[in-house]
Amino acid sequence: MKIKNIIFDFGGVLMDWNPRYFFKDYFNDDEKMEYFLENVAQSEWNEEQDRGRSLSEGTEIQVKKFPEWEKEIRAYYDNWTIMLKSDIPQNVEVLRKLKQTDYQLFGLTNWSAETFPYALENYDFFQIFDGKIVVSGVEKLIKPDPKIWHVLLTRFNIQANESVFIDDNQKNIEMAQSLGFITIHVLPETNLEQELVGLGISI
Template sequence: MNSSNIRHIVFDIGRVLIHYDPNLPFTRLIPDDAERDWFFANVCTHDWNIEQDRGRSWNDAEALLIAEHPEREEQIRGFRKYWHEMVPHAYVESVSIMEGLIAKGRDVTMLTNFAADTFRHAKTLFPFLTLPRGVTVSGEVGLIKPDPQIYKLHTQTFDLEPGATLFIDDSMANVEGARAAGWQAVHFTDAQTLQADLARHGIAN
């Protein structure tokens, strides 16, 4: 399918529409750089956090780590308690692009690796997340990108034609997962590049 025939645009959220950095509250909770690096490498790791994106509850996640590191209980609980500090602002230019596409009648949805409860929290912090036609949240469906099944589920849920779908994500692995699912996809780095990528796919904004 010619790229100019894109009819569906799918946005990732974290680091595309909103900033995310777990270090932000932890510079206060664990001021020492080396200790903080150790904590993220050995306690609240990426692999631990991604399981909340897959649907594990925070209560279960915290209990697992506290059993292993009881001396770190306060810091472990701080990950969820201060999560709102990890998402301090939206990327205004990216949000403006998405809002412009919606205003012009483009079919816009979102596909995100996000824990179910923190996504509900995010919608109160960033009301523009309610503007697209819908969203697939990994923590609600028990699948995470780049699992092929989550792209298939999103396609079925929102009645998308894969070849007419353009996906925007900051993770190259997720971009490649979308392409493997038959979607077109671009790697997000900044809003200016996204504008150029959209234009290259025949999408004026």
């Protein structure tokens, strides 16, 4: 089957986001920071905002649960833009090269509907997708729920077996494989261009 489509996850693939970029200086105490991120503002909590829960509701829920951490919890989304450190230049470069080819390019991201517009406005490479982006917070679905891949396939009338899906999360990769996608699991050491070329994609 000929590859026609290339689908990018954003965080960890094209964008370098990590709450530690803000909280490292905020706490100035790595042990306390890690405790907070593992037990209070843990990724499962943040994922609910990515699934469509409002930032304010998510914040109030956690403040009620952990009143002694109220100041830190409220600081989380107030300083979200600091956590979005930068793009990942080598992978964005690959995206820009792909724009010059005949492949269709898509985005499939777990991202809050409230914070995604900031990234869209501040990083020009998102325009390359020409609006062909599925955002979990908008759809009220989140990877690895297979339904969010089906939204992408149906909305843009594409086939999984003609598509490469790129993500940094192992669970998302496994789900995409089970749905028939060709996959690339991005790790910090991954050379994305080499991986794509290895699949027969000419860049």
